[in-house]
Amino acid sequence: MTGALYAVSDLHVSYAENRAVVDGLRPQTADDWLIVAGDVGEVFADVERTLRLLRDRFARVVWAPGNHELWTHPNDPVTLRGVARYDALVAMCRELGVLTPEDDYQVWRGAGGPVTVAPLFLLYDYSFRAPGTTTKEESLRAAYDAGVVCTDEMLLHPDPYPDRESWCAARLAVTGRRLEATDPALPTVLVTHWPLVRQPTDVLWFPEFAQWCGTDRTADWHVRHRAAVAVYGHLHIPRTTHYDGVRFEEVSLGYPREWRRRGGVPAPMKRILG
Ligand SMILES: [Fe+2]
Ligand SMILES: [Fe+2]
Secondary structure, eight states, X not given: OOOOEEEEBOOOTXXXXXXXXXXXXXXXXXXXXXXXXXXXXXXXXXXXXXHHHHHHHSSEEEEOOOHHHHOOOTTOSOOOOHHHHHHHHHHHHHHHTOBOTTSOOEEEOSTTOOEEEEEOOXXXXXXXXXXXXXXXXXXXXXXXXXXXXOTHHHXXXXXXXXXXXXXXXXXXXXXXXXXXXXXXXXOEEEEOSSOSSSGGGXXXXXXXXXXXXXXXXXXXXXXXXXXXXXXEOSSOOOEEEEETTEEEEEOBOOOHHXXXXXXXXXXXXXXXXX
């Protein structure tokens, strides 16, 4: 096997310019895998169409949800909310043969392997609090005062959980158990939409936004679960950093105004291994 493991996130295909970028995503070999780390789009049919197109091209596609897939958007005929919406996305992916956080983690055996590739859905719990605040309420208030409020507050419903942090807690529990059960002899590639550690949010223009970006409870997961690489998106700040000696790859395409500012039509697929 000669392929490579690639990753991308935040394709945001509601933008025509981004759909054109997605049209250009092609494997280099018949063995290449593609990780899609969330925020494909917010309309269910758009997510399905994009993942089908990528599945037709790549040997394997591995998806983890972003906040946008989990929105119940007023323009979407699919009106499912919360867990029911996530379950429907997983069922759609299974139909397509796209791997989800609910499937057995597959082992990448190409160059740089073998590694267990684990797409994770963990959400966030407001523990990345705004500067100078100590409770969720204070942190949210600081965000509203700054005019920096994530649209999740309006569109990402936690049903049947009472709130998003409860859903996050449940995801952490079930996901932690699954990771503990992976082959201890193999390193992992941990794939999340929201970064596993807080440090990547330190460069956010608006620090109040960090509370929608992860949870303190995964601060040591890259070490505890033997990550060779941690892949994430959501911040729309593509870059490579290292924490505790582990490579973190932010692989966002982002909005057209963002990638145009970075210098024009991007080649968003990042080679992770191989
Ligand atoms: Fe995004
Ligand atoms: Fe996001």
